[in-house]
Amino acid sequence: MGRFTIVLPDRPVSSIDEWLDAGGGEGLARARDLGPEATIAELERSGLRGRGGAGFPIGTKWQTVRRAGGRHKYAVCNAAEGEPGTFKDRAILRANPYPVIEGLAIAALTLDAPEVFIALKASFSAERDRVTEAVTEMEQAGLVGDLSVGIVGGPEEYLFGEEKALLEVIEGNDPLPRWLPPYVHGLFATAPQLGWQAHEPEAGHTRGHESNPTAVNNAETLANVPHVLANGADWYRSIGTHDTPGTIVCTIVGDAERAGVVEVAAGTSLREVLTMFGAPRPGRRVRAIFSGVTNAPLTEAALDTPLAFETFAAAGSGLGAGGFIIYDDTACMVDVAAKMSRFLWVESCGQCPPCKLGTGAITGALDDIGAGRGSDASLETINHWLSVVADGNRCFLPVEEQQVIGSILRTFPADFDAHLQGTCTHEHRAVVPKLVDIVDGHAVIDENQSRKRPDWTYEP
Ligand SMILES: Cc1cc2nc3c(=O)[nH]c(=O)nc-3n(C[C@H](O)[C@H](O)[C@H](O)COP(=O)(O)O)c2cc1C
Numbered sequence: 001m002g003r004f005t006i007v008l009p010d011r012p013v014s015s016i017d018e019w020l021d022a023g024g025g026e027g028l029a030r031a032r033d034l035g036p037e038a039t040i041a042e043l044e045r046s047g048l049r050g051r052g053g054a055g056f057p058i059g060t061k062w063q064t065v066r067r068a069g070g071r072h073k074y075a076v077c078n079a080a081e082g083e084p085g086t087f088k089d090r091a092i093l094r095a096n097p098y099p100v101i102e103g104l105a106i107a108a109l110t111l112d113a114p115e116v117f118i119a120l121k122a123s124f125s126a127e128r129d130r131v132t133e134a135v136t137e138m139e140q141a142g143l144v145g146d147l148s149v150g151i152v153g154g155p156e157e158y159l160f161g162e163e164k165a166l167l168e169v170i171e172g173n174d175p176l177p178r179w180l181p182p183y184v185h186g187l188f189a190t191a192p193q194l195g196w197q198a199h200e201p202e203a204g205h206t207r208g209h210e211s212n213p214t215a216v217n218n219a220e221t222l223a224n225v226p227h228v229l230a231n232g233a234d235w236y237r238s239i240g241t242h243d244t245p246g247t248i249v250c251t252i253v254g255d256a257e258r259a260g261v262v263e264v265a266a267g268t269s270l271r272e273v274l275t276m277f278g279a280p281r282p283g284r285r286v287r288a289i290f291s292g293v294t295n296a297p298l299t300e301a302a303l304d305t306p307l308a309f310e311t312f313a314a315a316g317s318g319l320g321a322g323g324f325i326i327y328d329d330t331a332c333m334v335d336v337a338a339k340m341s342r343f344l345w346v347e348s349c350g351q352c353p354p355c356k357l358g359t360g361a362i363t364g365a366l367d368d369i370g371a372g373r374g375s376d377a378s379l380e381t382i383n384h385w386l387s388v389v390a391d392g393n394r395c396f397l398p399v400e401e402q403q404v405i406g407s408i409l410r411t412f413p414a415d416f417d418a419h420l421q422g423t424c425t426h427e428h429r430a431v432v433p434k435l436v437d438i439v440d441g442h443a444v445i446d447e448n449q450s451r452k453r454p455d456w457t458y459e460p
């Protein structure tokens, strides 16, 4: 257990020759030898699970897309990295973008997709330049054949990273999640259930029934694929745990001496990772650790939880995208709840009314409690909306609200009582760390986020 390098080298891999010297291209060659079915079987045997948050097995996803009907197939790399407290995909793309692109090329080969896309925020200019350069080098080296690799810059919205919204952005639309999952309603689809389309079809496409099943995978997930194929499923399974083979690239931010990104073998304890970054700070104790704004927090009593999907689930939380936001014993959890709820309210797109209305009502009640205007009625409002906020949801965002806010209420009831009685002595300084960069152990947080309004405009 502890530090282990598969996808995040200590020193950046700065040219295609360096990548080829390190075994680059071998995964793609093995996929060519194996053919699609055996490639998928090898990935299934490896147990590789998605690192974008849900931990979905890549072999199952690719098999579903491969077996789905449709004339065209696509593979997409999700490098939008919008989860607060997460910086690992950008760290990987900076340090070594080649295996991400090679993983995408293997997906294209396996799914028979002539075109793939890498979607990342337009503001990630360093990563975009690096990826563009690496794609050109790989094309010139003949590594990706005549595969067309599109690089798409998207908006700042949290929902851009949601896979159904990501496809909308690649098509040139706003980041509003569509109804059906990508393996049913893929890129540039014209399936009849979506209704009439005003715009002209993409080049090479007809107005006929095209569902275009699409595999969307996180950048870290794809970066693992060439290694799994080049070294074999047994090698991959020798690292990590039974249900989470391989490594986890973790981000640590918040109440720690340093912020940063580290790759560790799955199964390494959360405590060991926190210690690497000086958390908690001397004289302080950990109060709550959130994996992004998605799951229930872990408390100090759960610090020995191994980093793995199954152990985090068993502890009542979730591993998410491995981005950990730490709050120590100075933090008021009413304040944390209000800030996280506000983030989700602002980022909700409003296509499903209970989501936008509910996250807004919960945020208002939390603000009231935080400001000393709260009452038992505020708690009733929160509990009512938590029970319906995810009704008719197109995406997982309101479930995050239920999981995060519901668990804070259950875990820290004394903080709510203290606010209702006007006796809170904790600090009110929580921020939801939407990261712009991590420089020399310092997290650079997007300050625009605090000015963002629920209609996605910004206060001046
Ligand atoms: C609100 C929301 C935001 C998300 N943001 C990201 C993101 O920035 N990057 C990412 O890889 N996945 C994100 N996801 C998860 C994706 O929808 C999807 O599950 C993932 O890209 C699948 O890749 P994987 O199977 O390799 O994990 C988000 C999900 C939701 C609900």
Ligand code: SF4
Pocket: 159, 176, 177, 347, 348, 349, 350, 351, 352, 353, 355, 356, 393, 394, 395, 396, 397, 398
């Ligand atoms: S659940 Fe919420 S964020 Fe997701 S599509 Fe509906 S309104 Fe938008």
